[in-house]
Amino acid sequence: MVARRSWGGAQEVCILFYTAYIRSILDYACVWYGAVNVSVLNQLATVQHKALKQALGVMKSTPNMITYAESGEKPLSLRREFLAKKILFKWQCTGEKNLACKATNLAVIALTSKYWNAKQLPPLVKVYMHDPPAHHGDFKFPTAHPFHNKYDDLTTPLSEFVPKYTDCPTHNTSVLLEMFNSLPSDTIRIYTDGSKMKEGTGCAFLAQPPSHSETVQRYKLSPQASIFTAEAMAIYKALIWLFEANDPGGNALILSDSQSVLNGLQQDPHQMRNYLLLDIVELAKRLGTRGMTVAFAWVKGHAKIQGNERVDTLAKAAITTGVEEKQLQTQWRQQWAEYASSSHNVYCKTYPDVPPTPLMYKLRNNQNRPLIATMLRLQTQHARNPTHLFRLGIKNSPLCECGEVGTLNHIIFSCPQNNPHTQLLLTHLTASNIPFPTSLECLLAKPNIDIYKALFKFVVQTGTTI
Numbered sequence: 001m002v003a004r005r006s007w008g009g010a011q012e013v014c015i016l017f018y019t020a021y022i023r024s025i026l027d028y029a030c031v032w033y034g035a036v037n038v039s040v041l042n043q044l045a046t047v048q049h050k051a052l053k054q055a056l057g058v059m060k061s062t063p064n065m066i067t068y069a070e071s072g073e074k075p076l077s078l079r080r081e082f083l084a085k086k087i088l089f090k091w092q093c094t095g096e097k098n099l100a101c102k103a104t105n106l107a108v109i110a111l112t113s114k115y116w117n118a119k120q121l122p123p124l125v126k127v128y129m130h131d132p133p134a135h136h137g138d139f140k141f142p143t144a145h146p147f148h149n150k151y152d153d154l155t156t157p158l159s160e161f162v163p164k165y166t167d168c169p170t171h172n173t174s175v176l177l178e179m180f181n182s183l184p185s186d187t188i189r190i191y192t193d194g195s196k197m198k199e200g201t202g203c204a205f206l207a208q209p210p211s212h213s214e215t216v217q218r219y220k221l222s223p224q225a226s227i228f229t230a231e232a233m234a235i236y237k238a239l240i241w242l243f244e245a246n247d248p249g250g251n252a253l254i255l256s257d258s259q260s261v262l263n264g265l266q267q268d269p270h271q272m273r274n275y276l277l278l279d280i281v282e283l284a285k286r287l288g289t290r291g292m293t294v295a296f297a298w299v300k301g302h303a304k305i306q307g308n309e310r311v312d313t314l315a316k317a318a319i320t321t322g323v324e325e326k327q328l329q330t331q332w333r334q335q336w337a338e339y340a341s342s343s344h345n346v347y348c349k350t351y352p353d354v355p356p357t358p359l360m361y362k363l364r365n366n367q368n369r370p371l372i373a374t375m376l377r378l379q380t381q382h383a384r385n386p387t388h389l390f391r392l393g394i395k396n397s398p399l400c401e402c403g404e405v406g407t408l409n410h411i412i413f414s415c416p417q418n419n420p421h422t423q424l425l426l427t428h429l430t431a432s433n434i435p436f437p438t439s440l441e442c443l444l445a446k447p448n449i450d451i452y453k454a455l456f457k458f459v460v461q462t463g464t465t466i
Ligand SMILES: [Zn+2]
Pocket: 400, 401, 402, 403, 404, 406, 410, 411, 414, 415, 416, 417
C-alpha cells in the first residue's frame, strides 16, 4: 500500500511506481501469453485496474476507461499489440534473422493448421501477419557492435562545427558561407534531415559535390522509428553513399539540424548505447582511413537555409510514399469515442471524442494528491455521497442526513447542513464571474485551478467524505 485518497505520493509518482513495479511484470512475455484464455487476461486487467485506481486515488467503482484516460495508461490489449510491433521493429533493426524466421514459421502454421484456426494467436504472430516487416519501407538498420571497432578508431573525436546562428536569415547564410570558405574547395556538402509526422517517419539527404550534379536520396522508415533515429539514419545513409561512391579522398561536410544527434556523436563511443551512432562514428573513421575527411556541422532548422529547407521537404515526402499505419493512439481514440458515446457518465459528456490529458498533468504545478483525487471523484461522480453508495449497495438509503436526495450537487449547493460554506463558495464563484445557475458538471467542464481549489476548500471545511 503506497497511497490512498488523501495520503501517499503524488499521482504522477504513483503511476511511475506502477509502470516500474507492476506494468513491467505484466509486460514480460506478454506478446506470447497474450493468446491465453480471456478469463486469465481479465485477471491481469483487474490487477492493472486496481493499481491504477489506487494510484489516482479514485473509487473502485470508477469506470475502467476513465481510469485509463486519467492515468495516461492504455488497456493491456493495446499495450500487447504495441509491444509486439516494437519487437518486430527491433528484430528488423538488428537484422535478427533467426527470430524473424521463427515468426514467419509461426505465421505459416497459424494460417494452415486446424488447431490454430480455432485459437487466439499470440499478439506477436498476429501483428506479424497483419504487418510483415518487409512492409516497413526501405529500412535497413546497421548492426555494428562495440567489439567490432578498433579502440583507437573510437577514441579520437569527430570534427564538428557549431556556428553561431541568429534569427536573421542573411546573417545565417553569411555564417554558413564563412564556414564553407574555411574548408577546402573540393568539399562535398551533404544536408541531412529526418521527419516524423502522424503518418510515419522518413529521412533524406541531399549531397552537393562541387563538380558533379547533386544527389538526392530519401527513405521511408518504420512508423515506430523516433525522430532521433530518423535524423541519425539520414546521416548514416549519407555516409554509406560516400563509402560506396568509390571516390577515395576529398572532404565531406555533413550538415544536420539535429543537435541531439550531433551531441550524441561527440559522446565517448564506449558509452554509446545507440548502435546507429556508433556506426556513424565507425563509418566516418573508415572513410578517414581511405583519405576522406568527414566533418559535421549544425545548421539551424527552419531558418530559411536553402539546403536544409530542401532536405526537410524531401524527408517529409519520404513519409507519404507509404500507407498510413493504424497507430496505437488512433486505436485508443476509437475505443474511447465508442465508449464515450455509450456511457452515461457525466465525464464522457465533457470529453466525448478524444481522451483528455490526465488531470495530474494539467495540475503539474500544483501537485496535491487529495485535491486531484477529490476532483477526479467529483468529475466522474463516483464519490462517497449517499446516492452513489446506495447504488453500490453500501448504504440502505440514497437520502442525505437532511432528508433530501444526497447527490453531489445537493451536498455542495443545497444541503442546509453545509449552508455557511455553500454561501462562501457561491461568493467566491460570483467573484470569479461564473454564470449562475451553475452545477458541478458546469464547474468542472473546463479545467480551472481556481475553481478546483474553491471546491476542495469546501470539501475540507465541511468535512464531507468524497
Ligand atoms: Zn443534505
